[in-house]
Amino acid sequence: MIDDQPDAETPPQTCALCGCTDASPCHDDLRGHCWWVADRLCSHCAQPDPRRSLALVAAVQLSEVVAELLRFSREGDQEAFEPFALEPAENAADALRAILCIQRATAAPPYDLERQDEDNRLIGAIDCFLDGWA
Incomplete structure (x- = not known):
């Protein structure tokens, strides 16, 4: 029809x-x-917002750092566990880098150029640390 x-x-x-x-x-x-x-x-x-994914990764890394520091403070180096190493510092640095990138990506105008420059220098220093140059 x-x-x-x-x-x-x-x-x-x-x-x-x-x-x-x-x-x-x-x-x-x-x-x-x-x-x-x-x-x-x-x-x-x-x-989901990629910033939320980055924030989740940073939170997980920081929680691992806190757990490792608590374990070490309670038990010290134990044969059953891996010895306390630089890994918590690396995880914390990587998490801080992710947080700085999220803040930079979500900054609303007008941008604080001095703060942005400081953040960029800090991100660069973290990159050097994570690459083993620091």
């Missing part, structure tokens, strides 16, 4: 999680505008 009625305008596609549409997409400075990955799911809701 042929329908002589004109097609009704289709409603705009809307993300079920955040409510964004084609006319009003999600946007952030790291990922830009979102796109559709499924019928009612935008790319930003489908893929």
Whole structure:
């Protein structure tokens, strides 16, 4: 059967999680505008914010450092455990680097250029430390 009625305008596609549409997409400075990955799911809701992933990695690394320091303070070097080594410092440095990168990526204008320069120098020093140059 042929329908002589004109097609009704289709409603705009809307993300079920955040409510964004084609006319009003999600946007952030790291990922830009979102796109559709499924019928009612935008790319930003489908893929968590990469800053959150970095923050989770940093938190895990710092918790490992704290656990190792607590173990060493309670038990000292034990044969059953690996000897206390520089690894906690490396994990803490790597976590600090991730935190600084998150702060730099989320800094809102106007940027504090002096603070940004200090952070860049600190990140460079951490990179040297992690590469074994410090």
